[in-house]
Amino acid sequence: MKRRIKSLLFLTIAILIITINASADLGIEDRVQSYLIGDFDSGRVLESYNIDKPLQAASVSKLMTYLVVKDAVKEGKLNLNDRVTVTLEIEAVGGSSLNLLEGEVLTVDELLAGLMVVSGNDAAYALAVKTAGSEKAFTDLMNAKAQELELKSSKFYNSSGLQEGANQNTMSTEDIFKLSRHIIEKYPEVLEYSKIKILNMPKRNFTGESTIPLVGEIPGVDGLKTGFTEEAGYCLVSTIDARKSPQSGEFRLITIVMGTADISERSELSKFLINYGLENYGMRTIIDDKAPYSEVTINSAVNPRVPLYPTESYRILTPKAKRYVYKSEINDGLKAPISVGEKVGTMTLSSEGEDIITVDLIVKHDVEQANLFTRIIRAIENTFRTIATMIRQ
Known part of the structure; x- marks a missing residue:
């Protein structure tokens, strides 16, 4: 006994500040479709709003594209130096672009840079065909990977996030958090793309600005991915290594905003979430x-x-x-x-x-x-x- x-x-x-819980109202709920602040190390959701609902993922979908390609490389099915010849079908892909032209030859590595830095839809399509033979086969791999990672609200129809008629890639914000965390953990080199402010490919006379905001603007922010369509609104997955922030914490945060009205609001609310996390959370040895x-x-x-x-x-x-x-x-x-x-x-x-x-x-x-x-x-x-x-x- x-x-x-x-x-x-x-x-x-x-x-002494205020007691916080994961359902706190941060006052930005009417400006987004969803938001999340998450702890990278533990996978805990710290603050959130509407994170279970499937939303149009837009180019945030490219995180899954990146993961499937990197897994294929790791498994020896693909090599970063493999050459990809651009077809007319690849050239015709619309939206954000690496400006690929029929007959050009790029490596898988170069296409991954185009995918992550300038969010090239054509790069996504080229990688999909190279990896799986067709985009349809590639999206099957994307959906299989989503099931493997238990991303229960995710459904992919293409590699880029472009809307195709009534079909559109959807993910819940919680799924995006899980996916982002998995990628950073498994392939931390993904953060290297965020260091590239201007993607230069002199041999093909291409220069493109990075679509990833806040890097260099907020100390410690080092990723990760944007997304936009008219239907999805403006979306952003950011991550910050707090050890490199003025607050100097021993943790990494992932923040997500989905469906803001414009680019400036997307950046404003992402900054708000990052600063909120840094100011109100800290690592503590409780025992x-x-x-x-x-x-x-x-x-x-x-x-x-x-x-x-x-x-x-x-x-x-x-x-x-x-x-x-x-x-x-x-x-x-x-x-x-x-x-x-x-x-x-x-x-x-x-x-x-x-x-x-x-x-x-x-x-x-x-x-x-x-x-x-x-x-x-x-x-x-x-x-x-x-x-x-x-x-x-």
């Missing part, structure tokens, strides 16, 4: 395995007051104002001797009435048994204390 020791263990982490979180009196021990330590640390990105409570359960009948590392109880971390994690409590030093005389004296003292307490009651 165990007894609950509740008193004196309500240790709180008090950091430290090097610090005692409880103490128990063991009368049979040489030193009766025995500190107890958690077996593991717990460090998370959390609202700076969030308060945590620690509650321990100590095993009944503890007696010396107790060996180093022996489990003597558990500690539960909770916040706002919800249990978050439970870890074992151990001793970090041998608890040696006191000699017989000391134990007898302590037993007598405890008996008198108990009697005195009963008299006072």
